[in-house]
Amino acid sequence: MSPEAVKELMKQKKPDEYNLIDVRQPGEYERGHIPGAKLIPITELASRLGEIDPAKPTILY
Amino acid sequence: MLRNAGFTNMSSMAGGMKAWKGFVSSGPPEAGMAYFPSAARPEELIALAWSLEEGSRRFYGAVTGSIQDQDAMAFFQGLAGAEAGHEATLLTLYQEVTGDRLVAKIPDKLFPGIVPGEVMEGGMRVEQALEWITGKGISDILDLSMSLESYSYDLYLKMERTLTDGNARRVFLVLAGEEAKHLESMAALIEKRQSPDMP
Numbered sequence: 001m002s003p004e005a006v007k008e009l010m011k012q013k014k015p016d017e018y019n020l021i022d023v024r025q026p027g028e029y030e031r032g033h034i035p036g037a038k039l040i041p042i043t044e045l046a047s048r049l050g051e052i053d054p055a056k057p058t059i060l061y
Numbered sequence: 062m063l064r065n066a067g068f069t070n071m072s073s074m075a076g077g078m079k080a081w082k083g084f085v086s087s088g089p090p091e092a093g094m095a096y097f098p099s100a101a102r103p104e105e106l107i108a109l110a111w112s113l114e115e116g117s118r119r120f121y122g123a124v125t126g127s128i129q130d131q132d133a134m135a136f137f138q139g140l141a142g143a144e145a146g147h148e149a150t151l152l153t154l155y156q157e158v159t160g161d162r163l164v165a166k167i168p169d170k171l172f173p174g175i176v177p178g179e180v181m182e183g184g185m186r187v188e189q190a191l192e193w194i195t196g197k198g199i200s201d202i203l204d205l206s207m208s209l210e211s212y213s214y215d216l217y218l219k220m221e222r223t224l225t226d227g228n229a230r231r232v233f234l235v236l237a238g239e240e241a242k243h244l245e246s247m248a249a250l251i252e253k254r255q256s257p258d259m260p
Contacts, residue, residue: 003080016234032078032085038222057071061077
């Protein structure tokens with residue numbers, strides 16, 4: 001999904017209607033992230049899937 | 062992995078963060094969340110948010126009085142007006158959450174130990190922000206404003222995601238929506254200022 005399409009989705013949907021997940025490391029997240037993105041580093045994703053609602057569109061970056 | 066866990070509607074953003082050209086927020090995941098206690102009632106959260114909006118309104122109002130550029134002055138006057146609009150939205154939300162439709166302002170008792178408007182969105186003290194911008198150019202002031210507003214938008218979204226009380230979550234969903242519109246307006250005005258056609 002292009003960044004423009006992500007932006008458009010964020011405009012069209014309310015924040016509680018999609019999951020935006022930052023899979024980078026904490027330091028990278030701290031230096032700059034998309035507002036509202038939830039940090040779940042890729043190495044932790046498998047064990048933290050319960051924190052994400054599978055019924056909603058999910059965007060990872 | 063995600064498909065096996067039942068995720069059927071998922072995408073990865075092409076190019077990652079490096080390709081992103083929209084608003085950016087910084088700081089750790091928990092940044093700013095201590096300002097809004099998780100045990101606070103929805104009306105208390107509204108009061109805290111109102112205080113931040115009042116801080117931003119005071120900041121933009123003071124900036125207006127400190128610059129000579131007429132276009133920039135009008136721009137910051139617009140921002141101060143938008144913050145006053147957010148305060149009105151919060152008062153309406155307060156009336157809905159408490160059921161008291163006749164209340165004209167958020168009661169003082171909901172600001173224990175804080176001076177409403179002392180701190181602005183982004184968590185900076187208004188006096189500190191005004192001190193920082195002394196001698197700085199319009200671009201620097203705009204950069205600071207965008208940074209603080211992005212931080213605020215990020216914080217409201219995180220609070221909405223974290224809280225469990227439905228009314229409390231609604232407060233932050235409304236606030237996040239208002240901030241998103243505000244950021245879009247700011248970005249449009251900044252782009253207009255950067256236009257080669259701008260006198």
